[in-house]
Amino acid sequence: MTEFTPYASLAGGVLIGLSTVILLLANGRIAGISGIYSRLFEPGTLANGKSAWVHGEKGWQLSFVVGIVLAPLLLMAAGFEIEQVFTGDLTLIAIAGALVGFGSVFGSGCTSGHGVCGLSRLSVRSLAATITFMSVGIAVVFVLRHVVGG
Amino acid sequence: MQRIIAGLFAGLTFGAGLVIAGMSNPLKVQNFLDVFGNWDPSLAFVMGGAILVAAxxxxxxxxxxxxxxxxxxxIPTFQQIDKRLIFGSATFGAGWGLIGLCPGPALVSVSLLSPQAIVFVLCMTGGMLFAKFIANLSMRRGLKQA
Structure with missing residues (x-):
């Protein structure tokens, strides 16, 4: 069991929304984490031969990812306790990671890109994606907990 | 330089939001997906709050x-719902349900330095590169046929 935390979760959601607004209004880009992170691994040279790290998108993409990674450290320094409970062993974690990585790039987005940004701009494509990954996620947890683990 | 600073602020805000919302705890995410069991509806407030602010x-x-x-x-303008979108999203949903981590919370977890988080992110990165490889292959094949 985890506690129902409507206020903390709403506050966290508002921060995620604000982050999306910062990236949209300042940089004109969508805050889709799988897209931003995975593009860091694409070639670092633009078509005109200039460096994508300096002249292209990679600079802000890297700083965005660095910000995400640093955020929990700042919160912990401020006395915030972060709870993390994994229910599977490392083999299951490895399989899940590979599926999440493959699926989010192949399906052009994850919870942030399709779920938050896509639904915010009323995209039918993102709605279809969100319904799909939510339903499959619910089905997998159902099987794990009530069929296999029951 | 301004874009890099905006990116850093957006990342810090996003990461803090994920942690405060409780999404960095895989157990809580799985409990959100467990609608037929010990359902914890908290994460509906995360998505709801984010969309209300951003829309x-x-x-x-x-x-x-x-x-x-x-x-x-x-901003994407493509509106077509194709097999690739559905297949990719279903695969993503399966992995998300198995452990309870999606890409954002996975990156947030890296700095907690647990072996679980590191293995997840390494395999996630591998999966992403493989998806790009497959997408490139099918694009090249499409060009040849055209």
Missing amino acids: PFFRMARFLPRPFVADDFR
């Missing part, structure tokens, strides 16, 4: 000539 600005952005510190808006 008006996406509408507003249509009337802005350009973003504050970049040359152009790049």
Whole structure:
């Protein structure tokens, strides 16, 4: 069991929304984490031969990812306790990671890109994606907990 | 430089939001997906809150000539629902349900330095590169046929 935390979760959601607004209004880009992170691994040279790290998108993409990674450290320094409970062993974690990585790039987005940004701009494509990954996620947890683990 | 600073602020805000919301705890995410068991509906408030804040600005952005510190808006306009979108999203959903981590919370977890988080992110990165490889292959094949 985890506690129902409507206020903390709403506050966290508002921060995620604000982050999306910062990236949209300042940089004109969508805050889709799988897209931003995975593009860091694409070639670092633009078509005109200039460096994508300096002249292209990679600079802000890297700083965005660095910000995400640093955020929990700042919160912990401020006395915030972060709870993390994994229910599977490392083999299951490895399989899940590979599926999440493959699926989010192949399906052009994850919870942030399709779920938050896509639904915010009323995209039918993102709605279809969100319904799909939510339903499959619910089905997998159902099987794990009530069929296999029951 | 301004774009890099905006990116850093957006990342810090996003990461803090994920942690405060409770999404960095895989058990809580799985409990959210466990609608037929010990359902913890908290995460519906995360998505709800984020969308309530962001939606008006996406509408507003249509009337802005350009973003504050970049040359152009790049907002997807593609609306077609294809097999790739559904297959990819279903695969993503399966992995998400198995452990309870999606890409954002996975990156947040890296700095907690647990072996679980590191294995997840390494395999996630591998999966992403494989998806790009497959997408490139099918694009090249499409070009040959065309």
